[in-house]
Amino acid sequence: MAAGIPGPVENGDAKGGLRASLGGLTTRGRSFLAAGVAAAVCAYALGQGDLLRVGLLLAVLPLICVTVLHRTRYQVSGSRWLSPSRVPVGSEARVHLRMDNVSRLPTDLLMLQDSVPYVLGPRPRFVLDRVEAGGVREVSYRVRSDLRGRYPLGPLQLRLSDPFGMCELTRSFSAYDTLVVIPRTVPLPPLRLTGEASGYGDGRQRSLALAGEDDIIPRGYRHGDDLRRVHWRSTARYGELMVRREEQPQRARCTVLLDTRRIAYQDAGPDSAFEWAVSGAASALVHMLERGFAVRLLTDEGNAVPDGSAEGFAGPTQESADSAGLMMDTLAVVDHSDGGGLSRAHDVLRGTNEGLLVAFFGDLDEEQAAVAARMRQRSRGAVAFVLDSDGWAHGRPPVPHASDSGRLRLLREAGWTVVPVPPGAEIARLWQQAGRERSDAHPAAAGPAAGFQGGRS
Template sequence: MRRVTSRGLAVALTGVLCVGGGAMVGSAVVVASGIMLVTVVALAALWVVVAMVNVDVRREVSPRVFTVGDSAQVTLDVWAQTTGGRQRRVRAAAWHDPVSAPLVGEGRGELGVASIDSYGSEVPQGYVVGAARRGRGTLGPLRVTVTDPFGLVQRTRTCGQSTSVTVLPAIYTLDAGQAAASGGESAVTRRGMLMQHGADSPIPRPYAPGDSLRRVHWRATARHGEMMVRQEEQHDATHTQVVVDVALRRWLVGPTAKNHAELMDDAVTACASVTMHLADQGHRVVVLDSTGAQWGTVAGLDGRHDLLEKLAAVAPQQTQQTLVLERGSALLTVIIAGNVEASTIDDWARALGSSVVLLAQRLTPAVHAHARSYGWRAAPLTHDPAAAWQQAHSGEGSDETGGAATRV
């Protein structure tokens, strides 16, 4: 794409005025000066066509996936290609690598004055991107702009492809000393009780692609002469479930779209933090949304990255579906919701019992007290999931906040 700069427009307009004015007063010198100015702009336009070279780019992002609050280094290897086997000089060549939300960064620079031969020369460039919100953003494609020596005309060429970058939600460290469930044993304790009361021991089976190496049964491997892994599904029949309400109508509290996006970010951050906290305590955690769609399962270190990748792209949905919950085999249910009413809590309590932790964006004192009357732990959901988790387990009122958070 070629365009005349403001300076070029001024020069061209001055030339046209000189030609017209000189013709009116009969001054050949003024007319010649005007023609010269217009010619200079035309030559500048021709210059940028000749000076522009074919540019190829390789973009490296390290890391391609990072967490909110962290950053990534972007390195651009730029080749300016020429033809004909002769040297050419590129002057005033600037590059711009567009950065889309949620990524934040300034991808701009100068290629400088470079001597380019028929083999091309590699010019490494780089910049840093960060993110204050989760999501998937793109970098590029690269734009290279060549300007003539007088700054009258510019030509821009788009080069290469774009690169996708994923920003994972932040994970806050929750208080490990707090009970995970209302009056229930931890997953580790329950598994130990099952073993003591004669539950089947892990049964080794042949290794299958996708099995974690942490489940390798080395004694059975040595005995059978092939890789064997522990079959532990019998001890994972029970689990903890984390449910996130994704209905837009229950999150759209503020007057602008930005508010509901921020509220959903709070919900996703809380989901990630609570899930990793419970997994660290030995729970097998099943994460699903209010429509019943399962986002992932986390057990120990397994499934964590896949879940965080899923959470990076979660968005509210236009649905009128009521949030219907079922306990199933879950020992504990953690609900992360928007606007919650007392009648909704009554319906949930009949299905879930008392082993519930509720984090809601709108939780009035009356609704908070109603939830606690069922033995639930409840607290308002804020930007700080650690404070909300602490408040839910401390029994404080819904208009109070907890302590400080630690993000990992």
Template sequence: MTVRPLSRLSPTRFLTRRGLGFVLVALLCLVGAWILGRRDLLTLAVFLLALPVLAVLGVRTRHERFRVRREFHPAPVQEGTTTTVHLFISPSAGPSSGPVRQGWRDRWSRLPGTGAMVESTMVEQLPERLGGSPRFRYPSRSARGGSVSAYEYRLAPPHRGVFPVGGVTAEFRDPFDLAWQRHTVDPGTELLVTPRPGELSPGLLDLLRGHAGIGVGGSQTTSWVASASENDVMVREYRHGDALRRVHWPSTARRGELMVRHEEGGALPRITLMLDQRAAVHTGGDLAPFPVPGAAASLRTTASFEWQLRTFLSVALGLAGLGHELRLQDHAGEPAFQRSRSAPHPELEVMGAAEAPELLPECLAALELTEPSAPLALSGTGGLLVAFTGRLGLEDAGNLVSGMLNGAGTAASWAGSRGTPQATVISCWPVSPGGDVRDLLETAGWRVLWASPGDSAARLLERWAGPPGGGSQAPPDAALSRASGGDKS
């Protein structure tokens, strides 16, 4: 308990090596003056002791202020790539702290070596995962007459997440290099690092869409997009989950409430993507723990969850690139990114094709596993569905079947889409789902794709054996009964 207060009073916190040398020589002169009775040694001791004290007072009463600005190129940055940080530092005149005190500071600033462009050492504080903290000399060689000092360095974030960059600490010394002071100049900036999309098999997106264009209530055509003119556009009140791109601003301004476009023309069907974020399905078991990923140092994640995030991102971007509108949900049927601190719109559930490339990587940057675990629950699917999960058990499989059968419009289109499953589950676990789990899901019209955390997403199709029995599917009532029996077991 006594070590900490003594360390705060340590002379090394205020004095440089030269200043400590002055103090040591002053003490020796005091001893010599007392033993020899020499007044000149006493005068020299007082002089040598007064210099460091005055230097400490001068440095400690200075409060230099700076403007700090950072720019990242690119921003956000993808994990495994490099971003360039541009740091701009310029002097800033602080607010007055009273006429008497400010006048004293003005007189001090006129002393040699204490002008506005005082030299100092700037240190950019970085987390250990981003490497060592770079040091800069202020002002830079390019700064003249109080202009901005510009610096540049590069960062290579090893994994996704939100990293604090900065703040900058400045170290000041007196003109005689006897005393020093260090203080923080700015609070710092956050760097957003997004996950890297995984590599997909060429035919995976066509498989998820319903065998190259056959979907719920759809027909086999090369393109489902029908252009809608302005006359085909109507507006309605905003509903929770509507895509931001559908907001109709002229109508919103006229009516004083948020209105969205309701397009009557044809469009690609909406696809629901469910991302299971439960810690229980990504940890535990005889084959766990998995190798700890680098992101686990700052995020609650596992190797299987990181695999799912990369695959989820690549599938979502691929479907959005084809023009599909996406409904994004978590394991509880709620907006998928409501717990992500990197999501710009946490409550956003429906994402348009144009918004996905920009918003999706940011939303996934800081997404973590959640506790406590809750059973799977699908909400308002009513169309094509892709579920991303970890360890897939019989109870979760039963919940998937029940939720899909209860979705709007799915059971009604079952007979018309027989032989073409409308839902897919992608499981990531060291071993494939059990035979009873596969039988239940495939009988109810699901595809079961499986991969190990160390595999590439391109192996999903290699391990898929296709629908059982030549593609014949059981009626929805039989599948729902089978799901209920699975829950009881």
């Protein structure tokens, strides 16, 4: 944020600006003005000339202060930056403010106040001493939130006061900044969920293009490319310099599905089942991106993030940090959906040949359990973390019911690795449990691996 404030007043017209300045009279200034008017009226009624002079002095003094403060023409510019601008839930960020006096005159006493949402804490206020011409003052404050979201910071307000305390004027900068509070993520252990052979490195695989000029996939020339790789036939066809892409990188795919249905969660708040599911999805996304997977976030409404590449995956050419930031920004503001089913997510999954599917479900009735079971058909491996919202809402371990066992059994029979999530469970421990259950079902999957193994893109 950077802005300048001339005077530091920006008035549309002189009369309107002066009228607004009169509205800045403090209690002391209004008292002086009222006492002066009262003394002048009494002096006129009683014929007392000395009292009239005292009344005029009391009434004129605050008006003089308003006029002088209104006509002050020094300039101040302000800037704000966040460190960092994206923080997990419960972590602190520091907001730095800088004030520059860009005029040739020193300022009087300045009072700064930044506008912050109440969930980040009280409004910070600072008093700056006289700032010399060309001088700089820097202050900072900390903000912290236990609730994820996007929070605007600003505008920065500057308050001016005269030496007698008769008038205070408040002027605001026009720029805002945004603090993004993302879900808390937990480091997850590297495990393998399928019996397929491990891929190249952290789940990445590479394949050479078939030999022959007709099978070479060209791309646009980039600075630093070897000129011996220029593909002249494609260059003539497209009218721009093209080079051979002899090696096509491929990555294992992973879809993280987050169930946001309102009817699937009973409680609310920082320690609710829904917040646990959001945090679990964030941890899984970061873990799979760090292992080199092409990852996407999918909700029950069928919304996929990122959506810049085909089928909504973060493509191999995208930086993992950018992809993670985009998905974390989405999870920072994700809320309950009013939909009652998972059919839209199933339609998205049905149209692609998936790799690994990691899902975080709320309560599932028989119909939605059947829809979730069908999602497994297009995936090489599938893991479901199923939360019992009733147990989370009442803070007690989930009580097994025959119907619940039937729904979980339906998922297992469809090929899902199902992990029930009790209240307050640690995602890292459940992640390991999912790996053990999959290893028991597929002994060939046992052994160290870089991450949950899935299909290739």
